[in-house]
Amino acid sequence: MNSSNLDRWLAGRMGRDTVPSRRELRDWQLRRLREMVDHAKLGSPFYARHLADFCGADLDTLEAFSRLPEIGPEQLRSDPDALLSVSRDDIERVVTLSSSGTTGEPKRIFHTADDLEATTDFFGWGMSNMVGPGETALVLLPGARPGGVGRLLDEALSRHGSRAVSHGEMSDADAAVDQCLAEKAVCVVGSPAHVNLFAHAWTARGLPRDVIRSVLLCWDVIPDAVCSNVAERLGCGVFRHWGMIETGLGGAVECAPGSGMHLRETDVFVEIVDPETGRLLPDGEFGDMVVSTPLKKGMPLIRYRTGDVGRILPRDCDCGSPLRRLDPLVRRRRGGVASVSGVFSLWELNEVMYGVPGVADFAARLNNGTLHLVVCGDASFQAVSDALGTLPAVAGGLAAGTLRVDIENKHGVAPAVSGLDKRRIEIGS
Numbered sequence: 001m002n003s004s005n006l007d008r009w010l011a012g013r014m015g016r017d018t019v020p021s022r023r024e025l026r027d028w029q030l031r032r033l034r035e036m037v038d039h040a041k042l043g044s045p046f047y048a049r050h051l052a053d054f055c056g057a058d059l060d061t062l063e064a065f066s067r068l069p070e071i072g073p074e075q076l077r078s079d080p081d082a083l084l085s086v087s088r089d090d091i092e093r094v095v096t097l098s099s100s101g102t103t104g105e106p107k108r109i110f111h112t113a114d115d116l117e118a119t120t121d122f123f124g125w126g127m128s129n130m131v132g133p134g135e136t137a138l139v140l141l142p143g144a145r146p147g148g149v150g151r152l153l154d155e156a157l158s159r160h161g162s163r164a165v166s167h168g169e170m171s172d173a174d175a176a177v178d179q180c181l182a183e184k185a186v187c188v189v190g191s192p193a194h195v196n197l198f199a200h201a202w203t204a205r206g207l208p209r210d211v212i213r214s215v216l217l218c219w220d221v222i223p224d225a226v227c228s229n230v231a232e233r234l235g236c237g238v239f240r241h242w243g244m245i246e247t248g249l250g251g252a253v254e255c256a257p258g259s260g261m262h263l264r265e266t267d268v269f270v271e272i273v274d275p276e277t278g279r280l281l282p283d284g285e286f287g288d289m290v291v292s293t294p295l296k297k298g299m300p301l302i303r304y305r306t307g308d309v310g311r312i313l314p315r316d317c318d319c320g321s322p323l324r325r326l327d328p329l330v331r332r333r334r335g336g337v338a339s340v341s342g343v344f345s346l347w348e349l350n351e352v353m354y355g356v357p358g359v360a361d362f363a364a365r366l367n368n369g370t371l372h373l374v375v376c377g378d379a380s381f382q383a384v385s386d387a388l389g390t391l392p393a394v395a396g397g398l399a400a401g402t403l404r405v406d407i408e409n410k411h412g413v414a415p416a417v418s419g420l421d422k423r424r425i426e427i428g429s
């Protein structure tokens with residue numbers, strides 16, 4: 001399979017018969033962004049104030065758009081209704097986001113029926129590279145209820161002649177493997193931690209490598225070590241996806257394993273900016289991701305600082321798509337999740353821990369100078385210790401006597417901590 005599916009989606013979403021050039025796509029985006037600004041100012045008291053000095057007609061380039069003021073999660077927490085740009089009657093679904101263990105009010109996101117339809121359409125075309133007509137995907141995500149992820153995926157796949165079976169949030173990897181076999185699924189969709197557990201359970205039972213053909217990792221940051229583990233244990237192609245509930249879930253997806261994630265450019269306009277100055281950065285440089293949702297009518301986000309750190313890959317994809325690609329190495333900055341001040345980052349710990357042979361899952365807590373680790377799987381204590389020692393901050397802390405490490409090995413393939421939005425590091429209270 002190749003990217004022609006994503007390009008067909010793109011042409012359809014733009015109302016064209018042919019795939020646009022990159023220039024045509026840029027011009028189309030600018031027109032939609034200008035319309036979004038005018039629509040939001042008309043419908044939302046917040047945007048009317050926030051963008052009082054601007055109107056769509058003033059924005060003659062994408063660079064001009066990038067000079068509009070940003071918004072952040074605080075707007076979604078303090079008064080999300082103020083961002084509503086249509087009548088409440090037009091809202092199909094409200095998603096309340098808890099804040100992943102950090103302090104502060106939850107965020108509320110409003111979706112219209114059109115917003116949900118657009119997400120479903122993108123899911124269907126994006127996944128048609130992974131699961132074909134007559135085939136089944138097992139979905140290890142919550143949301144079997146109407147409007148939930150599981151339900152949207154089911155609808156999306158059915159439009160392309162395939163089927164999604166919702167397992168729900170995984171708490172027992174063996175049960176998920178049983179269901180996968182019973183349903184004859186050839187594709188598995190889930191968070192990196194859960195699919196990693198699934199892959200460990202698969203090999204622990206001696207199941208063959210040619211049953212699962214593809215995996216889609218989504219919902220959370222994706223350690224490279226998990227991609228390699230899953231590909232090796234299941235013998236399948238691993239596709240990666242980036243998205244946020246704020247932007248209507250679907251954000252970017254790989255056209256082939258390892259390709260880089262093609263952005264859903266019609267619906268999610270991404271800018272990469274300098275974290276300090278907010279200045280637009282060129283392709284290839286890492287910075288803070290700022291997103292806008294030009295086609296979202298209910299609750300458009302205009303230059304929303306996501307808290308994710310990423311970059312646009314500088315070269316064209318081999319598939320030739322005009323859709324820009326996001327480096328799969330997206331990290332989370334906001335909410336104290338991505339860094340434990342001055343010690344080591346969550347991203348580094350994820351890479352090191354998931355890279356240890358036999359680590360199916362782990363959870364970590366740093367408290368009063370002790371790093372408590374709960375490890376699941378059949379990794380040896382020595383292998384975990386050796387891997388941790390490769391983190392300079394850990395090795396230095398141990399040598400200086402300022403850090404202790406406490407490892408609990410639970411064996412088996414149960415999640416170390418339940419909950420998809422779990423924080424893998426807690427800083428001691």
Ligand SMILES: [Zn+2]
Pocket residue numbers: 003255256259262317318319320321
């Ligand atoms: Zn591609």
